[in-house]
Amino acid sequence: TEEEVDATFDCLREEPDDFLSGNDTFKPPQDATIPKSVNWRTKGLVSPNLMDCSTRYGNHGCKGGNVRKAFTYVIENKGIDSDKFYPYKAKEGKCRYSVKGKAGYCRKYRVLPQGDEKALKKAVATVGPVSVSIYSKLPSFRFYKRGIYHDPKCTLKPSHAVLVVGYGTKRGKDYWLVKNSWGTGWGKNGYVRMARNKKN
Template sequence: MKTPMAGRRKYSIKLMDKNFGRNVLAMVLLTVFLYIFVLFAYVYDTTWGQTVSIDSPFLPKKHELWFAGLSNEEYRSMLLGGGVVRERDQVEVGKSDERYKYESGDKLPEFVDWRDKGAVGSVKDQGHNFSGGSWAFSATGSVEGINHIVTGELIPLSEQELVDCDEGFKSSVGVQIDHAFEFIVKKGGIHTVNDYPYKAVQGVCDQNVVNNSKVVTINGYGNVPQNDEYSLKKAVAHQPVSVSIEAGSRHFQLYKSGVFNGICGTELDHGVVAIGYGTEDGRDYWIVRNSWGTGWGENGYMRLERNVASTNTGKCGIAMRPSYPTKKPLTVCNNHYSCPESTTCCCVSNFGNYCYGWECCPVESATCCDDRSSCCPPEFPVCDTKAKTCLLSKDGPIGVKALGRSPARPNMRVMITSRKLIVP
């Protein structure tokens, strides 16, 4: 027999079960809402906000809507920077050389894209809270290109090292690029982006990294003849070229695809890399790699109108301040080892006529001494291994101290050059 109390207990249990289910559902919905709120806040902060961590693999890429959501003033302050070089200032800020001067009769390819040849790294992002760094991305892009052309290795280089350590940082964009090349030459090379990571802000030069051995070197740099798109075409046919442009117009800001023929002037405020050229439907264009991530333009690239009839500066001033790094081919020892340019390969380990161990003498056309640890310059070609000297002639009284050797480097792919290899 059921008592009234038992009935009330059963009803209470059912009511409690029902309320418990409602509470669980409410907690689940609240958790989902909080998760969506936190996710939205994170996306807002990293995509439209002011903080940025360039190297984070979890950051969403800048989207074209991000650029469209900025006023032109905000866009300029976030992404453009460096001193402005106007057309009338060009004679004062740079000197051209003749290496890539276009001559009547020069035969150049109709289409060039250094991406197809593996000489262009992935598109980088300078960040939107550091407007003055484009020159560093332009400089490293062209150095990465010439290094690949000469050595076969595509190595991402450190923009942060240039921003922190190059004293030419405060000058105009085009001059900054030249200063970057000078810095790399004087310091004996530049480190990789992994050795000296990008932080999107100018900091103090990290001497602990800078004083270590450099990874990529160049021998010098040159300036393409100014206001001459034919000479620029000749240069780009041979290697990626650093160029300065005016990128401040609303048309440039909102570029998505196609050959750009929108409004822009010649107040150079942004550094990029010209990595090729071509023609589409009768319209000539340059292929330009930018440093605003893959969400801008054609996955981070732009096709910029070329051979504009109304100006000799090129579209957006692209022909006003082109410059390029130079790098001599390596001295090749064999298919597996090479020495730096302007050196001599010396065999240290061989089996019969086959040499499988190499070292480098720091001068060209050197004599590799029998002690397999020293070498002599061509002016004093006779080795005196006991005295560790180099003589003008055998048993002669005039001599200099013998030179030391350094280990040869393994090759990935090298450019074959004429050389004299001496096996003692």
């Protein structure tokens, strides 16, 4: 049923003033050169590690989670495993984090102005992958396979957290390179090119 699909795939739980407490707004370096394209895919950071291991911070595995609480887990855990070491299994499981699979860490996070694609581009270019919230309940997104994704029916109400790992332009169309958490069987090996500069 639609409710079961929502419970499995669309489990973002936003909270009022979610990111504002204790974190600063992102300010890009003044003299930074912003390249025309960026691709951070080789780092392989993963979300199943977050889904399984951030429950002690108030997240609810497959029943929903909050990005701030996921960041708190990574900061206090001093790391996150790679997707090769901690693969997606389409179900909630016991926390299996191991420092042997550590692919990255986070000391603090910054907040981007909501809907500011220029700020997002600068952050991806100068810092690295950026966690964002999107609306993922449309069939066109759930069954995406290839191309640059854009659906005019998309709303600004977030239902799912994903990772922007790059950006570029293909045949004159700007896009964000986004890593989803639904495994490599979804989209193009787990990724989607989402339209950029469409006020989304």
